Amino acid sequence: MVMFWIALLAISILIYLLLDGFDLGVGMLFGLAGSEAKREAMLRTVAPVWDGNETWLVVTGVIMWGAFPLVYSMLLPAFYIPVLVMLLGLILRGVAFEFRSKAARTRWIWDVSFTAGSFAASFMQGAMVGALVEGLQFSNGEYVGGTFGWLTSFSVLCGTGLCFGYALLGACWLVRKCHGPVRYDTRRQIPLLAITVLVFLVIVFAHALTEHLPILRRWMERPYLFLFPLVGTGAAAVLATSILRHDDYWPFYMVALIFTAAFATLALSFWPYMIPFVVRIDEAAAPHSSLAFLFCGAGLFIFPLMLLYVAVGYRVFRGKSASAADHY
DSSP, X not given: OHHHHHXXXXXXXXXXXXXXXXXXXXXXXXXXXXXXXXXXXXXXXXXXXXHHHHHHHHHHHHXXXXXXXXXXXXXXXXXXXXXXXXXXXXXXHHHHHHHTTTOSTTHHHHHHHHHHHHHHHHHHHHHHHHHXXXXXXXXXXXXXXXXXXXXXXXXXXXXXXXXXXXXXXXXXXXXXXXXXXXXXXXXXHHHHHHHHHHHHHHHHHHHXXXXXXXXXXXXXXXXXXXXXXXXXXXXXXXXXXXXXXXXXXXXXXXXXXXXXXXXXXXXXXXXXXXXXXXEEHHHHSOOHHHHHHXXXXXXXXXXXXXXXXXXXXXXXXXXXXXXXXXXX
């Protein structure tokens, strides 16, 4: 049961990163669109799927709360502010998405809100990951790092880097889904975004070496972890080739593969800890009876149905986005 739920948690986080990642990326690039026609075209690419994408964040939270309550109770006090800002950003995005289509004179306010909400959610997600990697202060199972213990130069770097990473994923999604000016504009943005992401990866790694972060020891203890950066490097090479060949299909999948490789590297670097290097997975898990009860409902029915829903939704709305009078 413990292995089942840790695997389900990892899958849910990865699905969220990929699906809501391009969604948030489109939201950030939305602010660079120079005309209402471009903004409408960008919104049409995410309109059928954006709210379903965010559902995976709820799944992640529920699994953490139900299957690993110790980790939930320890991390939430440390991340009250970034979680609150992230959720407010996601709410602001949803409100702006619906309100802007009905507004006339105030549409610019909702356009700014949509972009700002995307930036806020993306940055806070990256900052929380950075703080977790760098290490939080706990004593006797309680967080003692203070209100802003999560906010460091390393977490700011990670938050900014994730914003650019999501923007790169969103640009590749727009190339895959759009025709005309939006496709041409975002195609030109992809090389710059890719180089920026690479620069941030180098800076983050150099910072980790300088600060002697404990997680780097795992790379020496587990040489197989170097396989994933190699996979990411190969995906980056295919991404560059596909952009040079003006291919619309492969860039999105190659960036998704880079995200997957980075996530796998981080997850296996944490193993067998859920809070590195404070709480192990077996220590964090709920009693077997609780895990089995959750399995009978969420594990057997809800999670498979959600996967089916996502597969059918993306199948129905596959291909280039068509012009329409309304988002839906």
